Amino acid sequence: GMTVLSTQGLSWTAILLQTKDPLLSNAKIRTALAHAADINQIAAARTNGVATGDPSAVAQASSFFDDEFLKWPEYDPVKAKALLDEAGYKGQPIKIQTNTRYQGMYENAVLLQAMLTAAGFNAQLEVLDWAAQLDNYLAGKFQIQSFGYSARLDPSLMYGVILGDKATDPTAQWDSKEALDLYTRSMATTDPAQRKALFKQLHALMAKDVPILGLYYEPSVDAVSSKVKGYSVWPAANPRVWGVWKSE
Incomplete structure (x- = not known):
């Protein structure tokens, strides 16, 4: 027989928001979008209840994580309509x-479209082949994109992917000098307490700016034979067999 093992993952599923777009440059509209999206419902639907919503670039699998990283504009369609x-x-x-x-x-895009429509947005799906969507991501040519980031073992690496100057790097999602300064400081120290404090400042700023909508982290799931001993699932979703053995 086989045993299914799972753990919280490090691959971040997110909705990209083009903050240079005439509509989405308005922070109230981005915050309304955050209030309109029930990320816990999306996470449950997509992972069969294995993962919960996570709006932060600090994954629940990270040693830096605590519940402060879940603070985000709460699901509230009425508030979204008011904004x-x-x-x-x-x-x-x-x-x-x-x-x-x-x-x-x-599927994330379909769920999001339904939620945005219910909150008063005129949300429309634009289904492309993957190559065209990726080209648009690289050029920053979109209003909203359903996207995902592969696993990063440290939160600074995830922040480093989304932060940057959009004038020189169209793949940057968050163009903020204040956030870039906090990110740079997080890379300049090895003290865990200092780094966690910086990550909390980054997340609080991101919840205020809403430059991106984090949905959830893909859980890491493996199936192993009952004869395999000592195996554990790695959040980065690659099998590791050091110290693993097979019983007779």
Whole structure:
């Protein structure tokens, strides 16, 4: 027989927001989007309840994680509609780019579209082949994209992927000098307490700016024979067999 083992993963599933877009440059509209999205429902639907919503670049599998990293604009469609009214939103189309090569990205986009529509957005799916979507990601040519980042073993590495100057790096999702300074400081020290404090400042700033919508981290799942002993699942989703043996 086989035994299924799972653990919290390090691969971050996210919704990218183009903050240079005429609509999404408005922080109230981005915050409304965050209030409109039930990330726990999306995570449960996509992982059969194995993962929960996680909006932070600090994964639950990280030693730096605690519940402060789950603080985020709460799911509240009524508040989302109120913010849209304050922002002067008039029902302009907002397109969510996705693809069918990666089923998870497509299904996340469909779920998000339904939630945004319920909150008053005119959300439309734009289904592309993966190569075209990736080209658009590299060029920053999108309003919203359903996306995912591969595992990073340290939170600074994940922040490093999303932070940057959009004028020189279109793949940067968060163009913030304050956040870049905190990120740089997190790379300049090895003290765990100092680094955790910096990550908390980064997350609080990200919850205020909403430059990206983190959904969940893909759980790492393996199936092993009952004869395999000493095996454990690695959050980075690669099998490790050091110290593993097979019984007779």
